[in-house]
Amino acid sequence: MSEMKELKSIKIVPYTLMNSSLGAVWAFIFAIILLIFAGTLAAFLPPEASAFSGLFVALGVAGLVVFPVGTFLLTITQAFLYALIYNLLVPKLGGIKIELADMKEVTKADPVAFALIVASITAVFQFLMQLVIAPLQYVSVGFIGAMATTINSLTNGTVAFPAVSMAGFGALGAILNIILTPIFTFIVAFIGAVIVAFIYNFLVPKLGGIKLELSEKHMGSWELIV
DSSP: OOEEEEEEEEEEHHHHHHHHHHHHHHHHHEEEHHHHHHHHHHHHOOOGGHHHHHHHHHHHHHHHHHHHHHHHHHHHHHHHHHHHHHHHHHHHHOOEEEEEETTEEEEEEEEEHHHHHHHHHHHHHHHHHHHHHHHHHHHHHHHHHHHHHHHHHTTOOOOOOHHHHHHHHHHHHHHHHHHHHHHHHHHHHHHHHHHHHHHHHHHHHHOOOOOEEEEETTTEEEEOOO
């Protein structure tokens, strides 16, 4: 028996921990591959380059700690915001709608509902990121303009680099990023999510669907258990 259900909310803590842990595991695997590559490269270097060999191996060993820990810390923020934004948007846009067989196998996903919420979450997250990145962009462009003007004046150059114009260009670029990047992200994410949903629905009859463990918190409300 199949039923269409809507995922009303995501448990933030389990979702965040699971995604961060998975990211750390993948980063650790990548670090191992990088260490193997560094060791292989060091083995083929001539004796004269022994200092570089040791450096490559040391960087590879350090990566075994730095990559997993760094990825875990970075993914915590992203996963937390994704789950929080999802829970905040569901009452306004609706959640992901899936068809469940025997209340555990996902046999179908609603492409429009899935794409709308995924694109919205991605756009909101990108907007928040731009609020952090845009000021840095403005400062960086202004700094480059000021440095170019200073260097030009010290070297008696004839090409003018007006710092004010560079600062204005940086401000305009920052504003355009804040406005246009989320819109572009929404469009691309929506199209990609629709394609993914259609491919999933096409493959389920042939390969079987994802199996979930769902827990009913209260009547009419279902939470995704990660």
